[in-house]
Amino acid sequence: MIKIAGVCLVILSCTGIGYLMSVQLTRRYQELKMLQRMVVLIKGEISYGKSALPEVLAQVGKKLEEPFQNFLLMLAKKTGEYGGKSFTQLFSESVDENLHTSFLSAKDKGNLKQMGQYLGYLDIAMQMNMLEMYLKELEMEIQETGNTIPGKKKIYQSLGIMSGIFLAIVFV
């Protein structure tokens, strides 16, 4: 009886792990889309309102969902504190502090930090070009992720079940 229960638990947990990994893929895809929306909104605020970054970040932050809402609102707050750090430093710290629970990959976060290096630098045209370039990179990443998600999800889920069955056989 105990053996059967153990086998069931192993299969169920491995299936769960596989399912969770597939869910993570979907969540990353959704967060990349949200990131894209965030950049479009930032671009709009800068080009239309010519607003300064703290105002832009606070306005856009209010329109987004977590984790980006907190990320932008905290960054807006920090930029208003004038604590002796450059904007690049503040942006990078905020990515680490406020997006650590997100499903974005390390590469996604690295690209985001790189974008933050150039925010506020030089003139409006520079801002627009830089944001446009980042949006293009993001679009490519979203497309690539979108195309590979169904296949990867199936693999993760099947691998979860299969590895569960395999472990159960080994243990029995």
Place this chain on the structure above:
Amino acid sequence: MKREEIIRLFPQSIQAILKRTEISFEHLYEIRLRVNAPFILIYQGKEYFLTTRGQLTQQEKDAYQVSADDIKETIGYISSYSLYAFEDEIRQGFITIQGGHRVGIAGKTILDGNKVKGVKHIAYINLRLSHQIKGCASSIFPYVIEEKTIHHTLIISPPRCGKTTLLRDLIRQISSGSQNFAGITVGVVDERSELGGSYLGIPQNDLGIRTDILDCCPKAEGMMMLIRSMSPAVVAVDELGDYEDIHAIESVIHCGCKLLATVHGSSIEDIQKKPLMQHLVKEKIFQRYIILQNQDQAGKVQFIFDSRGSCLYRSSPKAEMRRSI
């Protein structure tokens, strides 16, 4: 004026000095930063150096030396890390910040043909603090308003003599009213955000309860917009100068609105030398000319003339009068 509001604009090293100093910010007019030069304050009308202990001194050797990093950090804070948002202002050589304070900048100019496109390698900063002195226009109020009628008024003054402060209080008193005058609607075109000191659209200075402000709007366009949209009884603008401004003034006056304005100069003669202003003086468009002086205190009225050039007020019998309308 909030002391903290000013101090936080500077890098940590200067913040520490300013926090230590015991001077009253109400009497602080300018803070000057020049790269590799002493830290200078204009306090109570006099120039002082500031030591690392936060004490005022006349000895240059005791003064805190401003570094290039100090300037760079200050510019970052002043522009809220967003120099792009101040492109137009930088082209004119200054940025207006929260509270209506004006930050003059100088460095290497970037040219587009013959026009200045921007400034890079900023090495000089002059923070001119905006002061709201409620009641400072009370002495000129009876000359501007006679029998409940407001006169078209031009305040003439050299820089740093308090013309914006005087205009701000005049607007406040006309808008909110006083004992003998019920307030009326005032429209303010605040091209450089100095009158209202608006932040996120909310004025930080009191301009009265019946005042509508068009913030960061070119004067000429703004005056017409206000007339069309807010039907003001009085239109107020700071620092006239362009051809478009003069043209718009005529439209304001023909619309039946009263005008309050300021211009750089030290006498009516000075104004008449400016081709654009000459026409306004000759046509007797302004009914009151208020001339300020800066001998002992900013905002002190030296003369008040009417449209014909008759002197209605003079600060002292010895004051030298220069007028020829």
